[in-house]
Amino acid sequence: MKTTGPEIITAMREKLQFNIGRHLYGILGTYQQLDRFEQQDLRHATLPNGLPFPSSINLNRILLASIKDEDLKRLIRKEARRPQTVKRALNNTLNSVLGDLLIESNVLIVKNLELIFAYDLDLSVFRTRATNQNHLLMLLPGERRSDHITIFHESSTRFHRPLSSNLIADNHLWELIDG
Numbered sequence: 001m002k003t004t005g006p007e008i009i010t011a012m013r014e015k016l017q018f019n020i021g022r023h024l025y026g027i028l029g030t031y032q033q034l035d036r037f038e039q040q041d042l043r044h045a046t047l048p049n050g051l052p053f054p055s056s057i058n059l060n061r062i063l064l065a066s067i068k069d070e071d072l073k074r075l076i077r078k079e080a081r082r083p084q085t086v087k088r089a090l091n092n093t094l095n096s097v098l099g100d101l102l103i104e105s106n107v108l109i110v111k112n113l114e115l116i117f118a119y120d121l122d123l124s125v126f127r128t129r130a131t132n133q134n135h136l137l138m139l140l141p142g143e144r145r146s147d148h149i150t151i152f153h154e155s156s157t158r159f160h161r162p163l164s165s166n167l168i169a170d171n172h173l174w175e176l177i178d179g
Helices: 006-013 031-043 059-066 068-079 085-103 115-117 124-129
Strands: 022-029 108-110 137-145 148-151 161-163 173-176
Touching: 006 031, 006 173, 022 031, 022 108, 031 137, 031 173, 059 085, 059 115, 068 173, 085 108, 124 137, 124 173
Parallel strands: 022 137, 022 173, 108 137
Antiparallel strands: 137 148, 148 161
């Protein structure tokens, strides 16, 4: 069901009060809808403790910045010959980055996940990291199509990616309504 930004914030605030269990959340929408949600709704919202929601993290930028220049050059050279080596290195970096970010704040909002899907990285790291006191919200450019979710639905079909149905619990996943 599609919902408004304020309704999502209200639902999130309720869920953030619980520290036991899995706390991976997702918001689906167009890039424009997600940007509007971030600028209009998240920016002015507060957590249950009264503090503002944290700013979202550009995961593409953080991942690339976390890899040393010489390591990045080496990975680029190996990419065509050894794609699994590059994928493994990026998976390790993603896991490490998420762990470090969740030490800084137990509520993390991530956006710009194109590298994750382009390299078909292991999304289960998000579920693993979003447990107990750690809450992780993914801003996902995608839409629900019947019983499955398509990421990058605004692009040509060759760039569409499915989102595993067991990654984010249905009651932790919202789709933004137009307008």
